Amino acid sequence: MSLAAPTTTAVRSLSAPAASRLLGAWHTSGPVYLALADALRSAVLAGSLAPLTRLPSERELARALGVSRTTTSAAYARLRELGFATSQVGSGTVAILPRTAGLPLRPQTPAGDGPLPPLADGAGPIEMSQATPSAPDALHGAYERALEMLPAYLGTGGYAHLGLDVLREAVAARYRARGVPTTPDQILVTTGGQQAIALLATTLVSRTEPVVVESPTYYHAIEALQRAGARVIGVPTGDVESLASAVHRTRARLAYLVPDFHNPTGRTLTADERDAVVHLTDRYGVTVVGDETLTDLDLEGGTVPGPFCGDGTNTRLVSVGSASKSFWGGIRIGWVRATPQLVQRLARTRQALDIATPVLEQLAVVELLARRDEILPARVAGLRERRDLLVGLVRDRFPDWDVPVPKGGLCLWTGIGRPAAQALTAAAVAEGLRIGAGPQFTPDGTAQDRIRLIYTATPETLAEAVERLARAWRRVTG
Structure with a gap:
């Protein structure tokens, strides 16, 4: 196997303290020098350590990491052997990106x-x-039915800021069928579930304010919260006790969960854990957003203990839903179930984004929800x-x-x-x-x-x- 780099001239340098921060918890089981070499190589492959970066000297890196110089020397030698580093007199050791089999x-x-x-x-x-499946065969028919319904809306301006009444009622009916009394004024239709999360983040989070999420979790939710300026704090997935502790410690006013078939772990909150979430909203006054976009995809049947929002009376439990996973990602229809007051606040926030969701897609989802079973x-x-x-x-x-x-x-x-x-x-x-x-x-x-x-x-x-x-x-x- 031939490994080579097109050039080895360093264009930047990495200090020993910066290398320590970059590598984080790098030492696992096995020889220390191999773990260090593997961590440096992973950083190059991931792009967090740019190629053509001069690495710290063996002595400086050893001091920063608390290992022997023999360890750092052997790690650098391993990187050179694998083609991820080169060393030249007077230039030190430089990270490079190899080419394998062209x-x-x-x-x-x-x-x-x-x-x-x-x-x-x-x-x-x-x-x-x-994480999105292809469209079902029924999608084409849903759009045909939507086109039949469309003339009734052509005499309007086409902007339904809260969503079409017919879709808001269809979504509310779905919650009612799950045992959650819901009225259309508790539903905001959004352009996909991702917009629903972003609207909640923008509306409810102030800059530098702490928000608690599961870790790992849906990464676009992390992005939306960070873009809103939140300080995102992770707790173990499904650990409601740690969630409550983090909320209490940080005085967070917002938390984000994926209660059903959690993305990415697949875990589902038990009935007792859901009750514990309700308790912490009452105790600490925190609003908890439950992302239910995956709820329909119960592959074993009957494994979801109940709706995240319980009986629907807790005003601090907010649900996010979407047609993307149940039907098709390309349809871009989502929603929020919240109090009518919060729905109105979110609708005002979304005016700066896209004003309203496309009418034809909303009508198609009405048909898809009707044929859901x-x-x-x-x-x-x-x-x-x-x-x-x-x-x-x-x-x-x-x-x-x-x-x-x-x-x-x-x-x-x-x-x-x-x-x-x-x-x-x-x-x-x-x-x-x-x-x-x-x-x-x-x-x-x-x-x-x-x-x-x-x-x-x-x-x-x-x-x-x-x-x-x-x-x-x-x-x-x-």
Whole structure:
């Protein structure tokens, strides 16, 4: 295997204290020098350590990390051996990005943006980082029905700031069917569930204000909160006691949870845990947003103990829903269930964004919600089959990995046994495969030993994806 870099002239330098902060909790089991080399290599592959950066001297790095100079010297030697560093007299050790078999190991942005590189054999890319299934057959008919309903709205200006009345009533009816008394004035229709989260963040959070989330969690929620200026604080997923402690300690006024088939872990809050959430809202006056976009995707049946908002009387429990996971991501319809007063506040906030949600898509979702009971069973059955297939494929190929079986949702939260998630996701890009690295789902960059795999693709694509994942893992492990 030939490893080479196009140039080795350093264009920037990394101090020893900065290197220590960058590496974080790098030392795992095994030889210390190998763990250090692996952490530095992962940083290069992930893009957090830019190529052509002069590394600290062996002595300075050893002092900053509290290890011997022999350790740092051996780690640098290992990096040179793997092609991730070069050393020259007078220039020190410089991090470089190797090229393996003519394919660059490109760093991946946290959200997985940008096109995947073409493969030498002409094979197409595989996307396993977007948790959204393809459209059901019923979608076409839903749009046909929407077009039939559209003339009734053409005499208006087309702006329904709170959403079309017919859709607000359909969403409210869905909550009522789940045992939550709800009126249309408690529903705000949004342009997707993501906008619903962003509106809540913008409306309810002040700059530098603490907001408590599960860690890991839906990474676009973290982004929305951070863009609103929040100081995002993570607590273990499903640990309501830690959630309450963090709310009490920080005096946070907002918390964000994914109660059903949590993205990415697949966990669902129990009935007792939901009761505990209600208790902490009463005790600390915190508003808790429950993201229920995955609630319909119950792959085992009957595993959701009840609606997040309980009986609907607690005004500090706010629900977010969406048509994206149940029906199709491209339809871009979401909603918020809250008090009428909060709905009006959110509607005023969204005026600076897109004013209102497209009419035709709202009408299509009205039809989809009406046909929900005939659409979802086949959809859930197909996802269950693909989940089981991917679990089996990954367990067979990687017997040392931790591959839990989620009871619902769209993804596997997979433990790879070493803090190399970012390195693996970057190497996978070179194989024409995009997956999610654990740290991007946390507010503090932890979960470095986890990756997220999506099982919405066809069986043939899932099989090919695991083959590419195996090739990427060989790149990482050498």
